[in-house]
Amino acid sequence: MKTELWQVSYGEPERETIRKAAAIIRQGGLVAFPTETVYGLGANGLDPEAVKKIFAAKGRPADNPLILHIANLKDVFYLAKIVPLKAQVLMEEYWPGPLTLVLERSKFIPDEITAGLDTVAIRMPKHQVALALIREARVPLAAPSANRSGYPSPTQASHVWDDLQGRIDAILDSGPTGLGLESTVLDLSGEIPVILRPGGVSKEQLCESIGRVEYDPALSNPQETPRSPGMKYTHYSPHAEVFLVAGEPDNVASRVAELVEDYNLQGKKAGLLLTAEVYEKFKALQDKKEINATYVKNLGSRRELESIAHNIYGELRKCDDAGVDVILTETFSEQGLGAALMNRLLKSAGYKIINS
Ligand code: TXA
Ligand code: MG
Numbered sequence: 001m002k003t004e005l006w007q008v009s010y011g012e013p014e015r016e017t018i019r020k021a022a023a024i025i026r027q028g029g030l031v032a033f034p035t036e037t038v039y040g041l042g043a044n045g046l047d048p049e050a051v052k053k054i055f056a057a058k059g060r061p062a063d064n065p066l067i068l069h070i071a072n073l074k075d076v077f078y079l080a081k082i083v084p085l086k087a088q089v090l091m092e093e094y095w096p097g098p099l100t101l102v103l104e105r106s107k108f109i110p111d112e113i114t115a116g117l118d119t120v121a122i123r124m125p126k127h128q129v130a131l132a133l134i135r136e137a138r139v140p141l142a143a144p145s146a147n148r149s150g151y152p153s154p155t156q157a158s159h160v161w162d163d164l165q166g167r168i169d170a171i172l173d174s175g176p177t178g179l180g181l182e183s184t185v186l187d188l189s190g191e192i193p194v195i196l197r198p199g200g201v202s203k204e205q206l207c208e209s210i211g212r213v214e215y216d217p218a219l220s221n222p223q224e225t226p227r228s229p230g231m232k233y234t235h236y237s238p239h240a241e242v243f244l245v246a247g248e249p250d251n252v253a254s255r256v257a258e259l260v261e262d263y264n265l266q267g268k269k270a271g272l273l274l275t276a277e278v279y280e281k282f283k284a285l286q287d288k289k290e291i292n293a294t295y296v297k298n299l300g301s302r303r304e305l306e307s308i309a310h311n312i313y314g315e316l317r318k319c320d321d322a323g324v325d326v327i328l329t330e331t332f333s334e335q336g337l338g339a340a341l342m343n344r345l346l347k348s349a350g351y352k353i354i355n356s
Helices: 015-026 048-058 073-079 085-094 128-137 157-164 203-210 249-265 276-288 305-321 338-348
Strands: 004-007 031-033 040-044 067-069 099-104 119-123 170-173 184-187 194-197 241-246 270-274 295-298 326-330 353-355
Touching: 004 015, 015 031, 015 040, 015 128, 015 170, 031 128, 031 157, 040 048, 040 128, 073 085, 073 099, 073 119, 085 099, 085 203, 157 170, 157 305, 241 249, 241 338, 249 270, 249 276, 249 326, 270 276, 270 305, 276 295, 295 305, 305 338
Parallel strands: 004 170, 031 170, 067 119, 099 184, 241 326, 241 353, 270 295, 270 326
Antiparallel strands: 031 040, 099 119, 184 194
């Protein structure tokens, strides 16, 4: 299959391009498109055959359900059987935006979307291109992140191209995505709202709007089975092995330097994704003595989580492109967006933390 790559401008998506992409969706094809979180791989969410193609293109396990993307608030009422008051409060406050709500499914939802669960995940993305495509297609778009299953999510069209070229019909390219991490997945189908995946809207923000909200216990305990099927798979993982080095900047820098020297002796190549605080100190150590790292990136200050979140998936991919065997990065405060960042990093590292 030949994959088309079309540029679209963010502010005013070109009508003709959106029409071509929507036609592909309506004919049962696959189109990758930008959202404010990561690029999604879209298909007609009401067409079981089209939805199956998503799983095939990504190599996604069939028991991992998909999010339906809508452009019109009222669509929730036919996709979900019950829309609780708390859902309505959150829709009002955070849609369009990086919040996915898990609600009891209606009879219109194909089993392929929900992987047999009796709930459905729905969100309204905050991105003009995504909204224009959904409106023009006139169907909800089923869309997982547009990466090969298990690999870090795509935050640029080139990432989608690298992963799915030849397997999907088209890619709409409107530059890098904003947030860089996926939406928060909040289950509102039970008594107490439960965060199944931390993301762009923080627990603190949700509590402010609707009161009590809990994290799925599986998020902090890799031994428990998560309620969000997607969270149980190896995820967000580059090919290189990832370790998180924890501690104060001085200690992290010296530990990283030691580790890199060990890797060098073993003939392994290292990639380093360091915060500004650690980067400066590591560079100072490198000035004193030869320490060979194949790829070193200053991610910016520990305090600037937004910017780190925005760049992290792309940087993990760059380490792979540089051919490293091991990636060393850091741990972060789990407040606000930090919860989502740490969730992804822990998963990509298989929970391996080195204390410095
Ligand atoms: O930001 C995002 O959410 C991006 C963009 C493209 O919208 N999409 C995304 O989709 O991250 P995906 O498929 O990569 O992740 C969806 C997550 C998975 O962990 C999946 O298991 C969970 O949502 N999920 C979907 N439906 C669910 C349901 N009914 N119950 C529980 N978890 C569900
Ligand atoms: Mg994904």
